[in-house]
Amino acid sequence: MLNLNEKKDGHIHTPFCPHGTKDCFEQYVYEAIKRGREEMSFTEHFPMPRGVTSDAYYNECVIREEQIEEYVEAVRKIKEQFKGQIKINVGFEIDYIEGKEKEIKALLEKYGDVIEDSLLSIHFVKLGDRYYAIDDLDEFGMLLDKVGSIECVYDLYYETLLKSVQSDLGRYKPRRIGHPTLVRIFNQKYPCEYTNDGLLEEIVQAIKEKDYEVDYNVAGLRKKYCKEVYPTGKMLTLLEYNDIPLVYGTDAHQSEEIKS
Ligand SMILES: [Zn+2]
Ligand SMILES: [Zn+2]
16 A cells, blocks of 8 residues: 555645746645645745756746745745644755755755755756756757667666765755656657666665655646656555655645645
């Protein structure tokens, strides 16, 4: 049986998200209460180190460092407002970027003491000296051209995932791994029957050793070329077999998506 906590929604974005919506915090909270949740975490995209992507794309990905204080204040306010009705956590979704561990650690050192809940996610993988956004259809295609097969794209993603679990990001490193099969976001366009079970086993073993949780992320169900939960397939079976705690995550970027 899956060790899945559905009483909590552990992955929610906010009006501070540059690629999200302006739906206000209250709307998200009302929807979460209606959905029967007892706990929810706002997990805005944490600032990334520079040098990963263009400035224009960067500005679409994450909040600016100067906004952190305002964001934290906003979540604290809403937390207070709904006290006794639902537990609300101040959180962030932190990007793991291979080769930028030191910079991420420094950013976490700076702001980590306000974080009550967080996720470590991969949206970028490194090949040579360039990073590719795995959840961007064009970049996924470019990466595929470079490495030659979908299996190789998956390998690169899962190798990065293993590194993220093992990485030293200091005392504020998140303890929950975000959408661990995000590489399947375009699986209906680029089908792949991934066979490198050994690597998946290594990842799950590392998660177990670290005593981490995993994001049971339903955003993929909403994605045109995905239509499945992250994690799924062999990865999910392994997580279940090892009794890894999963936390439901809607990854909502609009309040409507809290219902999913
Ligand atoms: Zn987002
Ligand atoms: Zn994410």
